[in-house]
Amino acid sequence: MDKMKPLRFGVLGAAKIARSFIAGVGPSEFVDIVAVASRDLAKGQQFANELGVPHAHGSYEALIDDPNVDAIYVPLPNTLHAEWVIKALNAGKHVLCEKPIAISQTDTLAMFEAARRNRRFLAEAYPYRAQEQTLALRRLLDEGAIGRVQTVFACFGVKFADPSNIRLDPERGGGALLDAGSYATNMVRMVAGEKPSRVNAIARWAQTQVDLTVIANLEFPSGLLGQISCSFNTAYHRHALIAGTDGILETTFLNSPPDAGPPEIHVRRGIPATTVRETITLAGGNGFLAEAESFARAVALGPEHWTGSTEQESIETIATLEAIARSIRSGNWENV
Ligand SMILES: NC(=O)c1ccc[n+]([C@@H]2O[C@H](COP(=O)([O-])OP(=O)(O)OC[C@H]3O[C@@H](n4cnc5c(N)ncnc54)[C@H](OP(=O)(O)O)[C@@H]3O)[C@@H](O)[C@H]2O)c1
The missing domain is CATH 3.30.360.10 (Dihydrodipicolinate Reductase; domain 2)
Structure with missing residues (x-):
């Protein structure tokens, strides 16, 4: 991964698990957390300050439209995964979505279809x-x-x-x-x-x-x-x-x-x-850290570099x- 530019991640929601994600990927040379979004700007700013994230947005739309962001990490409640994953893919971002990827197979199929349509990489997050x-x-x-x-x-x-x-x-x-x-x-x-x-x-x-x-x-x-x-x-x-x-x-x-x-x-x-x-x-x-770097390799070098759950495994x-x-x-x- 020597010549890879760091993948710039934005985090959708000041979730508890996002704290662990941001702290975990901190040492990476291949992944940077550049922004976070919260429905409440003050909450987002405090979260960003605490975790050393350079920028906070006061809406999810603003994050997915941020041109300085390449990929979105989605740690929202399970019922919101499909909606925001599809919006992020349609905005041209790659997406790493927390498990379970969605609450139904129908939604999951629509999410992977959006990834294909937009030529972006979508994967479900299981750090193990x-x-x-x-x-x-x-x-x-x-x-x-x-x-x-x-x-x-x-x-x-x-x-x-x-x-x-x-x-x-x-x-x-x-x-x-x-x-x-x-x-x-x-x-x-x-x-x-x-x-x-x-x-x-x-x-x-x-x-x-x-x-x-x-x-x-x-x-x-x-x-x-x-x-x-x-x-x-x-x-x-x-x-x-x-x-x-x-x-x-x-x-x-x-x-x-x-x-x-x-x-x-x-x-x-x-x-x-x-x-x-x-x-x-x-x-x-x-x-x-291992998951985010595998995701970054998949984006830069191809999906065969992703060690995590495949599209088929996530759907099944x-x-x-x-x-x-x-x-x-x-x-x-x-x-x-
Ligand atoms: N891979 C793992 O091992 C692992 C571990 C824990 C959790 N997870 C997954 O990560 C996701 C989040 O879990 P969590 O425990 O971190 O959740 P959480 O702390 O409750 O955070 C969820 C975030 O979603 C945003 N949100 C938007 N609409 C919301 C609504 N109607 N109600 C509540 N929150 C809303 C909030 O951010 P703002 O208020 O800032 O907008 C909130 O901080 C879940 O899908 C869970 O399964 C995975």
Whole structure:
């Protein structure tokens, strides 16, 4: 990336996660955060001052029209992703959109169509996908380290109880499924390499009527079976267990290891219960930095340089989440 000009990012909304994104990409030579926008200019200016961002806009429109901005980072409530991603693409910006990319497959298809129409790069932000831990996991699977994958389980649980949090608001795309569940589903979809054909699921509900805890079974056309669990009512946990015909992989899928544990993968290459468990230790580091630099490489050099969720994976992840949401309510298997 030696001759690359830094990609100039603008941040849409003074969101909590934007603080982590801006701090994370701070050391990059390849990405500059040049502006932020808030619906409230004073809030935006304070946010910019605190985080060392050179410019604040008092409207989202002003940011997406800013000629000094090449790309927009979208950390808005889930229900606003589609609208602002499409507006930013139509204004000629590349877009890195927080997960879940949208609240429906229909919206997601429209977003990628806008990217194609405007010849701009759009990607969904899952920092774990830029981590060495995930890249090594994908290599192990590709090499056949555990044979043919038969089952994959991914879970992500955290605790959110403050009713003012957008995650507990049904009007702003709240619920554990779209939040933590999008991570677990994206992980299972990545390992499977295909879209599930059908799903079934059960849930527990928050007082605000969003789903609080969800477990879902996923059936894949290849015969692989998957399961995800996600919750806003547990202690922090986030890992995956992948079982193949000839071995087992156990891993966390962390955004910025070692903040929530070491970046390790545990492998058992063999069938008997006595098979030795190997620990592979990878490099960690800030996931927002790795993700933003991968995004900048994709913009400068081509989409094959993006290590994150592909267009197809993002579309199939949201399609799966929608089918899980339908199954929670219907009590039936739902086609994806
Ligand atoms: N990748 C990850 O690991 C990760 C982690 C956390 C969050 N996220 C994602 O990032 C997004 C934001 O999450 P967050 O926790 O950072 O949210 P947040 O702190 O509540 O911030 C959301 C921002 O959206 C803007 N906004 C515009 N319309 C709004 C409305 N009607 N209600 C509330 N806010 C509104 C606000 O900015 P202004 O007031 O400045 O306009 C607000 O600061 C979500 O999509 C979430 O899933 C991803």
